[in-house]
Amino acid sequence: MATQTTKIIIAVIVLVVVAAIAIYAMQKGAQTPTTTASPAPATETETAPQTTPTETEAEAAPAEIPKKIAVVYDIGGRGDLSFNDMAYLGASRAAKDFGLELVEVQSTTEADYLPNLRSLAKSKEYLVIIAVGFLMTDAVKQVADEYPDQLFAIIDGYVPDKPNVLSILFKEHEGSALVGALAAMVAHHYGCKAVGVVLGMEIPVLYKFEAGYYWGIRYGEQVYEQKTGKTVEPLQVLWTYTGAFNDPARGKTATEAQLEQGACVVYNVAGATGLGIFEAVEEAAKSQGKDMGPPFAIGVDSDQDWIKPGFIIASMMKRVDVGVYTAVKRALEYRQGKIDKYGGILELGLKEGGVGVSKLEDLETFLSIAEQAGRKVNKEEIMAKVKKMRESIPAWIWEEVDKLAEQLKTNQDIEVYGLKFSDIAKMIPLDANEIKQIRAKLGVPEG
Amino acid sequence: MGLEKISGVFERIIPLADVLVAIAVGFVASGALMEVGGYNALEAFRSLFEYSFLDTYYLSSTLSFAAPIMLTALTFAVGVRAGVFNIGAEGQLYLGALGAVLVAAFHLPGFLYFPLGLALGVGFAVASAAVAGILKAKRGVNEVVSTIMLNWIAFWIVEYMRTYQIADPHDPSKTIPVPPQARLPLLISGTELSAAIIIAIAFVIATYYILWHTVIGYEIRATGLNPDAARYAGIRVDRSILASFIVGGVAAGLAGFLEVTGRPPHYAITTGLSNLLGLGFDGITVSLMGLNHPLAIIPASIFVAALKVGARGMQIEAGVPLEMVKAVQGIIIISLAAPGLIRTIQARRRAKLVEEVKPVAG
Structure with a gap:
């Protein structure tokens, strides 16, 4: 009985305390908006003393450009050494340059995308809400319809025909051409017979990676012949669709098959399946007693060079940071009345700095921001390994890749095997027939 | 007479007192953690509360997140009532979701998708639950081990299919989406709150009725309290245990089915089952919080859902990063589940003790 009474007394005390805290918190919450809002009308009255404060407040409210931007990360979250970290990089730069406040929201599950976007849009406090990654496409579409006055941007997602949504896409064929050239030159440098690419599910989006890569390979071979004065056998180009984007085991098997056929550079166009590509390449090199390639893999989407340092020669990067920065800038210009159209598709290529081949500096920036986000990375060791690997390739090869990047920015009429790069660019989006034609022209056998 | 009545009221209030103390401990400890981490704990808790309840949209979001974990909590609770630790809700939920999208692969008259998907999803889930149930009831295989293994089997089956x-x-x-005809209607447009919540609550209440007002329910509970006494009283213990697994399987399968047919915008299963992951395990904490009582599970699930939904507010308004938010959630949930967990373990030990004493007594 005594213990029961004590319990009840405790319960009552707790109830009172909790209620008191709740009331205090509520009052504090009610105060916060007023305190933050009060300076604004005060400055208004200073600049325009003629009008009464109430009028200025009413007039200023709708014209004022929101001072906050929001980034919604997908389930990978900060510290992913990929899209989300790059998005943070771009958003924080934009916030600093344009004097905006950055609000970050992470998603625990896929079910969070819609409520995250809705909660932000509902407050009407944001200049632009940026959704990172194509997984949020459906959610963005829906919330954009519900809040037509709110500006959105989606990275790597395709939402055409909505005036308040900017879809930031990347010209992957341009980046793929660069890594193709790199692959070919590296392969010939080591006297290999073949280069390969392992892809995910066969969907048209991947055809532009293929086309760019094959074109780059043939271009790289020509450059190699010119540079060294040797005539070389054209490389055999191997390609495999694994049918999945998250099956590392299949990625590994497919890569092992290509390595057996003599490939010494394999391009990852397969999402998480690609982790198997990296593993296969590392194992093959290690079984020959080497602590770095060849064989090499090529990373994709983000700078993946850190995953297996020494075995990933470079990565075809989509510069999500550039995309996010561009979206914020565009939203600001639109709200300032400098441009009259916001929404639509914005494709970022070499010219806009939207795609590129990873460099050592990229890796350093990248590892640093991942460290900031609380991820443990062995920065010095990774950097040292990647540097050693890069230095094992003749410097002229790297220079030629940079040269091609510069050329493609201004002139896409470069022709190899009777196919101009601009011809490929014009055909995009490619369908199954067109990629067959491209393969045939560039001497890539059908599977 | 009067005194007895007062004492009876006290008896009923005691669990409530436990819960209140647990809430206080959870909030104070996690608040301290946030203050140490340099965040404003009061502002964080205020935004947690605001973003989970203080608005039609936020409230409906909370309720929508409560629906699946309410059902998976029921899976665990019914198991505990029968004296078993059934942690198979996670995998059974995946299978329930699979049923919902699998029917979309076939061309059928529109009205058939919903009932067929439901039957298929719940059927898969029950099949999986029955494996663990039969192993336990007939061969005494530890249900914790078997359900963990079955969870993985379910995960990879669904992931392979996806x-x-x-x-x-x-x-x-993601998978092909649930056909529009089979999607649950939204209760409030512009929110994520679908009819799933109504079905979930109805199912929980029905299960409560079965447990406390039917013969099989009585047998299940008697088995859980003391299997030997139950056997001695002529109750078929194996049948009761199997029944608890079946009811649990229906609840978890239903949870998965409702989650996929009721949640916009995808109405599908996404990469790595990332829209379903953890909903089954969340149910265990919800059940423990609700002291494994079906009716107490309803408020407990709403509380846990509010913590999840309010996490948004903590990030947006108070600038608390998700990692810290998760730590806060963890502390609150652990302190709330602790009383239930202790009770459950005590009950188990008591049952074990009876078993050990048996040879001497017999």
């Missing part, structure tokens, strides 16, 4: 058999050709990161 990757290779029923992937959406337009977006291979």
Whole structure:
């Protein structure tokens, strides 16, 4: 009985305390908006003393450009050494340059995308809400319809025909051409017979990676012949669709098959399946007693060079940071009345700095921001390994890749095997027939 | 007479007192953690509360997140009532969801998708639950081990199907969506709150009725309290245990089915089952919080859902990063589940003790 009474007394005390805290918190919450809002009308009255404060407040409210931007990360979250970290990089730069406040929201599950976007849009406090990654496409579409006055941007997602949504896409064929050239030159440098690419599910989006890569390979071979004065056998180009984007085991098997056929550079166009590509390449090199390639893999989407340092020669990067920065800038210009159209598709290529081949500096920036986000990375060791690997390739090869990047920015009429790069660019989006034609022209056998 | 009555009221209040103390401990400890981490704890808790309840949209979001974990909590609770630790809700939920999208692969008259998907999803889930149930009831196989293994089997079956058999050709990161005719209507448009919550609550109440007002329910509970006494009283213990697994399987399968047919915008299963992951395990904490009582599970699930939904507010308004938010959630949930967990373990030990004493007594 005594213990029961004590319990009840405790319960009552707790109830009172909790209620008191709740009331205090509520009052504090009610105060916060007023305190933050009060300076604004005060400055208004200073600049325009003629009008009464109430009028200025009413007039200023709708014209004022929101001072906050929001980034919604997908389930990978900060510290992913990929899209989300790059998005943070771009958003924080934009916030600093344009004097905006950055609000970050992470998603625990896929079910969070819609409520995250809705909660932000509902407050009407944001200049632009940026959704990172194509997984949020459906959610963005829906919330954009519900809040037509709110500006959105989606990275790597395709939402055409909505005036308040900017879809930031990347010209992957341009980046793929660069890594193709790199692959070919590296392969010939080591006297290999073949280069390969392992892809995910066969969907048209991947055809532009293929086309760019094959074109780059043939271009790289020509450059190699010119540079060294040797005539070389054209490389055999191997390609495999694994049918999945998250099956590392299949990625590994497919890569092992290509390595057996003599490939010494394999391009990852397969999402998480690609982790198997990296593993296969590392194992093959290690079984020959080497602590770095060849064989090499090529990373994709983000700078993946850190995953297996020494075995990933470079990565075809989509510069999500550039995309996010561009979206914020565009939203600001639109709200300032400098441009009259916001929404639509914005494709970022070499010219806009939207795609590129990873460099050592990229890796350093990248590892640093991942460290900031609380991820443990062995920065010095990774950097040292990647540097050693890069230095094992003749410097002229790297220079030629940079040269091609510069050329493609201004002139896409470069022709190899009777196919101009601009011809490929014009055909995009490619369908199954067109990629067959491209393969045939560039001497890539059908599977 | 009067005194007895007062004492009776006290008896009923005691669990409530436990819960209140637990809430206080959870909030104070996690608040201290946030203050140490340099965040404003009061502002964080205020935004947690605001973003989970203080608005039609936020409230409906909370309720929508409560629906699946309410059902998976029921799976665990019914198990505990029968004296078993059934942690198979996670995998059974995946299978329930699979049923909902699997039917979309076939051309059927529109009205058939919902009932067929439901039957298929719940059927898969029950099949999986029955494996663990039969192993336990007939062979005494430890249900914790078997359900953990079955969870993985379910995960890989559904993931295999999602990757290779029923992937959406337009977006291979998810399965084909549930056909529009089979989707649950939204209770409030512009929110995520679908009819799933009504079905979930109805199912929980029905299960409560079965447990406390039917013969099989009585047998299940008697088995849980003391299997030997139950056997001695002529109750078929194996049948009771199997029944608890079946009811649990229906609840978890239903949870998965409702989650996929009721949640916009995808109405599909996404990469790595990332829209379903953890909903089954959340149910265990919800059940423990609700002291494994079906009716107490309803408020407990709403509380846990509010913590999840309010996490948004903590990030947006108070600038608390998700990692810290998760730590806060963890502390609150652990302190709330602790009383239930202790009770459950005590009950188990008592049952064990009876078993050990048996030879001497017999």
